[in-house]
Amino acid sequence: MTDTVLSLEGIEKRYPGGPAGAVEVLRGASLRLRQGEVVALVAPSGAGKSTLLHIAGLLDTADAGRVVIDGAEMTRLGDATRTAMRRAQIGFVYQFHHLLPEFTAAENVILPQLANGASRKAAAARAADLLARVGLQNRGGHRPAQLSGGEQQRVAFCRALANAPRLLLADEPTGNLDPQTSDQVFGVLMDLVRETGLSALIATHNLELAARMDRILRLDAGKIATAGAP
Numbered sequence: 745m746t747d748t749v750l751s752l753e754g755i756e757k758r759y760p761g762g763p764a765g766a767v768e769v770l771r772g773a774s775l776r777l778r779q780g781e782v783v784a785l786v787a788p789s790g791a792g793k794s795t796l797l798h799i800a801g802l803l804d805t806a807d808a809g810r811v812v813i814d815g816a817e818m819t820r821l822g823d824a825t826r827t828a829m830r831r832a833q834i835g836f837v838y839q840f841h842h843l844l845p846e847f848t849a850a851e852n853v854i855l856p857q858l859a860n861g862a863s864r865k866a867a868a869a870r871a872a873d874l875l876a877r878v879g880l881q882n883r884g885g886h887r888p889a890q891l892s893g894g895e896q897q898r899v900a901f902c903r904a905l906a907n908a909p910r911l912l913l914a915d916e917p918t919g920n921l922d923p924q925t926s927d928q929v930f931g932v933l934m935d936l937v938r939e940t941g942l943s944a945l946i947a948t949h950n951l952e953l954a955a956r957m958d959r960i961l962r963l964d965a966g967k968i969a970t971a972g973a974p
């Protein structure tokens with residue numbers, strides 16, 4: 745048995761190019777994420793962090809290599825199985841909150857649970873619990889436009905965790921916030937991840953935030969170069 749939650753093995757990805765030819769973004773990127781580990785994925789903009797996260801999160805497919813989640817090979821699954829797997833096992837947080845504007849904060853956390861087969865009562869209870877954990881117990885009835893940027897992002901964390909996934913993937917999760925709010929909201933995310941025992945891979949180009957995680961992985965020339973513990 746293994747306590748590896750996510751394993752990426754030799755991931756390659758190229759985009760068909762414009763005049764300059766194809767862009768080879770990933771050239772054999774490999775990494776492993778253990779149960780409960782929070783790992784920073786660090787690289788400059790354009791290095792392929794989002795591409796790697798989308799492949800790990802089953803939102804995109806690699807040209808070569810393997811994606812293994814909890815010991816199960818994801819690489820050749822059909823679309824329906826990938827969607828079900830993603831919904832149940834993977835939480836995704838983006839730089840922008842992507843909350844549904846016409847729904848309240850609580851509804852944004854309830855809806856993915858209904859899609860995953862939860863009862864409305866159980867989903868509402870879990871949404872209330874998650875929102876309270878990030879300090880938004882009094883904001884459940886607000887729509888995204890009525891929340892601050894930091895609050896919107898905290899709701900997005902709750903939505904990502906709504907179905908109690910095994911794995912959290914975050915792409916510059918505080919990148920849209922001012923430095924002070926970013927610092928604080930990142931702390932909320934770390935507390936939430938630690939409390940739930942989730943494994944998380946968090947892309948950032950903020951080295952201070954990266955230093956607060958268990959390990960830093962650097963993406964360089966399409967491969968992972970380990971930088972060791974901060």
Ligand code: ADP
Nearest residue numbers: 759767769787788789790791792793794795796
């Ligand atoms: P990062 O997240 O590190 O900023 P990305 O994964 O977004 O990097 O992008 C890596 C490279 O791949 C960039 O050069 C980008 O222009 C290119 N790229 C990303 N998505 C596409 C796409 N759909 N088609 C063509 N090129 C793309």
